[in-house]
Amino acid sequence: MTQSHTLDEQSIGHASGAPPTTTAVFVDLDGTLIPGSVNIPLAIGAFRAGLVPYRDLAVDLLRNASFILSGASDERAAQVRERILRAAAGFPAARLESIADSFVGKLAQTIRPQMRAILDDHRARGHHLILVSASPTEIIERFAKAAGMDLGVGTEGERDENDCYTGRLAGPFCYREGKVEVLRYLSDQHGYDLSRSYAYTDSASDLPMLEAVGNPVVVNPEPGLRNIASTRSWGIVHFGRARRVELPGKPAAKLLATVRDLIVRKL
16 A cells, blocks of 8 residues: 655645636746755755765765756656665655755745746736746755745655655656646646746756746756747846856866865765
8 A cells, every 4th residue: 555645735735825826837946946956955964864875975966066067867867766766765754854844944045036036026916836846845845835935846756654655756757748747737726827827947858848838938048948948939037147057078077076075075
């Protein structure tokens, strides 16, 4: 017998108690709402709790530093998903929730001021603010609440009768087309009109999400995504400083090593 926290009214209830609306604002987290990756404090929190060895921590930090520098790839995302699922098998969900509680409040303070202003404008117009991310839904729900958003949905791990993870997914992997599945489910449940709704992201991996709504907006976009947005007359917002940089060969490797060392020193 297994349990799963499915996307229903109880598990993704309106954090702010906002009234019904047909317009939703779907916002990506890493690199869009915040300048870095939520998985860095997650990896550090898991290491501090004695849940992962140093080697795994170093791997996670390097992968996330690579993401910050050059963006996500389907292969990298799949590798991270499978490794997390394997590692989570038999792990009590309450412990992950405790780790999330230890850093989410502070992480929410790193929301880009420009994105905060955009969210405030949508809120003033009565739109629902929804955070969608490939990261664990236990973290995304808490971040959304700390940020004053209405809903937070991420990738959900299946739980057994003891509330421990089984190592399998309980729903779609909230990445690429999986995000669109989530958007459509939420629209069915809450009456959102996707043709009137908005999506904000910096990543080309979210192209399906952008194409699913009537008002797509790219944020400090990758070059390829910026070209697509320009061609299709989508909204484009720049905050002056791009999140990602392209560095060839050894300089990139050296920078990744430096990022790893700086983070590890803070443990």
